[in-house]
Amino acid sequence: MGVLSLADRAADVALVEGLAVDDQLAAVAFVRRFQSAVFGLAVSxxxxxxxxxxxSQEVFVRAWRAAGSYDRRKASVLTWLLTITRNAAIDVVRTRRPIAVEDELLDALILGTLSGSDVEDVTLLRVESDLARARLRLLPPEQARAVVLAVIGGCTASEVSSRENIPLGTAKTRIRNGLIKLRAAMKEEETSD
Amino acid sequence: MTDVHPDDGQLLALALDEADGGSRDSTLQHLTSCHRCRGEYDALSATVEQTLAAAPSVEPSPGFDARVLGAMGLDPTGPVKVSERSRRVRPGRHRWQLVAASVAAGLAVGVGGSYAVSQLDDTPQQSTLAEDRSLLETPDGDRVGSVTRTLMDGEPVYVVTVTTGPVGMNYLCLLRLEDGKQIEVADWVLHSERGETWVIDVPAQDVSELVMVANGGAGPVWSTARL
Incomplete structure (x- = not known):
């Protein structure tokens, strides 16, 4: 498992800094570098x-507007961008219609998330994705499924309850306990670096 | 500070962005002055954010980057320039209200290895993607989707995207090989009028064409893509 190199992180930050001053080349590189990650989460x-x-288009426009306030100390560029994506996607879906809890699609999401990496080149995106997936695979399967549905699938606890055919309280407990274990794994990574 | 601490469920709901208005406001108010709850919330929220990178990467449709850059007021094919941010057109949230037809991601259950759409190569060069993408067309020349060759877990796959077609129809997907033979790779049902996407393994042999045959293979040929 790789670690986030300073060079990779600096490259991403440089793109954001270029975006903040309307550098056209940086904007093109930024969009092409992150569009699959943003679109993947949005479609999930x-x-x-x-x-x-x-x-996804709105996410990039929001990122462009907010590029000047990006703080590298708080989050990686990918995490920053995906947080914007999750907020935007949930905002839209929940104001437009109830989220359909299609078994096949959510099964596909869980499978896709908990399986191996999905990009060929060794980039920061790949490393971050690998780390996040590796942490999820450390969880008991029922907790991993609940976390994936809630965090990446944008499902409410009630929808997780319905999808997994478990009581609402159990769904909340699985999500919360899963997140607590993920947090512990992150701390362990930080101390071992 | 309010006297009552939010329970675990309220903090979780806030971290997952699913708290309703009243609960959200009161919890946020509490967090402004309670360091203990604030710390717990921050930890949950940060964990949610750092887990997002696990989401599968999926390549958007061709031209997506150009549309984004256009929304920023940039021309991706034009000369490099530094423009004034204030001069740009900035679409508002109402843009989302204008969305009409769309395509839903789907699931394939096929022969010889097929996957749910989710994990595509995120190669940033659009030209590379364009070269590997073929149109899926009916015998009448109507475009009904596309077939893109890409990588999943390092293995070559075809991503078959159907953007329109008769809902409920059962399709047999065939690959015609350069040597004249053909192999059946999947049997799919189109569940939504908005379309679906499937992923199939690329065989070892050279492939010339992907064919979708209606009625589970009983015919007629519904669409083909030259590969």
Whole structure:
């Protein structure tokens, strides 16, 4: 498992800094570098590629507006961008319609998230994704599923309860306990670096 | 500071962005002055954020980057320039209200290895993607989707995206090989009028065409893509 190199992190930050001053080359590189990650999360939450593309476009516009206030000490560029994505996607989906809890699509999401890496080149995106997936695989399967559904699928605890056919309280407990274990794994990574 | 601490469920709901208005406001108010709860919330929230990177990467449709740059007021094919941010057109949230037809991601259950759409190569060069993408067309020349060759877990796959078609129809997906033979790779049902996407393994042999045959293979040929 790799660690986040300073060079990779600096490269991403440089793109954001370029975006903040309207550097056209930086903007092009920024969008092309992150579009798959942004769109992937957007489609995971919306389960609708047309809507996901619209959300993704809005995410990049929001990032462009906020580039000047990006703080590298708080989060990596990928995490910052995906947080914007999750907020935007959930915002849109929950104001437009109830989220359909299609078994096949959510099964696919869980499978896709908990399986191996999905990019060929060794980049910061790949390392961050690998780390996040590796942490999820440390969880008991039922907790990992609940966390994936809630965090990456954008499902409410009630929807997780319905999808997993478990009481609401159990769904909340699985999500929360899963997140607590993930947090512990992150701390362990920090201390071992 | 309010006297009552929010319970675990309220903090979790806030971290997952699913708290309703009243609960959200009161919890946020509490967090402004309670360091203990604030610390717990921050930890949950940071964990949620750092888990997002596990989401599968999926390549958007061709031209997406150009549309984004256009929304920023930038021309991706134009000369490099530094423009004034204030001069740009900034679409508002109402843009989302205008979305009409869309395509839903789907699941394939096929022969010889097929996957749910979720994990595509995120190669940043659009030209590379364009070269590997073929149109899926009906015999009448109507475009009904596309087939893109990409990588999943380092293995070559075809991503078959159907953007329109008769809902409920059962399709047999065939790959025609350069040597004239053909292999059946999947049997799919189109569940949504908005379309679906499937992923199939690329065989070892050279492939010339992907064919979708209606009625589970009983015919007629519904669409083809030259690969």
């Amino acid at each position: 939450i919306t389960r609708d590629t047309g809507l996901a593309e619209d959300v």
